[in-house]
Amino acid sequence: MNVTTHTRAPAWQVDRWFNTHDAITLESLRGTVVVLEAFQMLCPGCASHGLPQAARVHSTFAREQVAVIGLHTVFEHHEAMMPTALQAFLHEYRIPFPVGVDRAGPDGRIPQTMAAYAMRGTPTLTLIDRNGRIRHQHFGQVSDLVLGAQIAGLLAEPAVTADDTVPTQGCTPDGCPVDAQPA
Structure with missing residues (x-):
């Protein structure tokens, strides 16, 4: 299932990081398209497809x-x-990218970031644009072609400016106006 939104991505609530020396925040990734792969190491779909x-x-x-x-x-x-x-799993499966451990929720069941992003389960892949907005969220499998096209579309969008706004040239999240051609 694919959900498309334009809402600001919530901050990640991470207790520990693997494959990186420094904690990673969405703010530190501003200006970059973020592919967030939520997984559990005992999830077959995560191990065979998502990761x-x-x-x-x-x-x-x-x-x-x-x-x-x-x-x-x-x-x-x-x-x-x-x-x-988890450390052994990441080594065995040769996962090269940073991995954060989602902080347990207050009830001990649903982790905090998972709840904040309204994830339904794993694997869930979330695309966050260069301005920190959730643009696509896929629960389950998504084809490489669809994902590549979505990433390319986000990369083609205008970059973040110094005042933290996106140059829209008359565009809104719903689309861009088309100039009428003279008759």
Whole structure:
């Protein structure tokens, strides 16, 4: 299922990071298209499709243009998904991009970032534009062609300006006006 929005992406609530020395924030990625792959290491669809696809995106696009971030969102089998197991999983599956561990929710079931993004489960792939807005969210599998086209579309949009606005040239999120041609 694909959801298209233009809402500001909530901050990530991450307890620990893997494959990076520094904590990563959406603000630190401003100006970059973000591919957020939410997964659980015991999720078959995540291991067979979601994570390999995210790794392909990571190896295809320039890091200055597209940042791939993994989000380990544990909402079941909590006792089996400890940091040591996740570290081994990331090594075994050769996951090259940064992965954050989503902070447990107040009820201990649904992690905080997963809830803030209204994710229905895993794998969930979320595309965030260079202005920090959620533009597409896919629950389950998405084809490489669709994903590549969506990323290319976000890369083709105007860059963020110094005053944090997007030059629209008369465009709105609903589209751009077409000049009438003289008869």
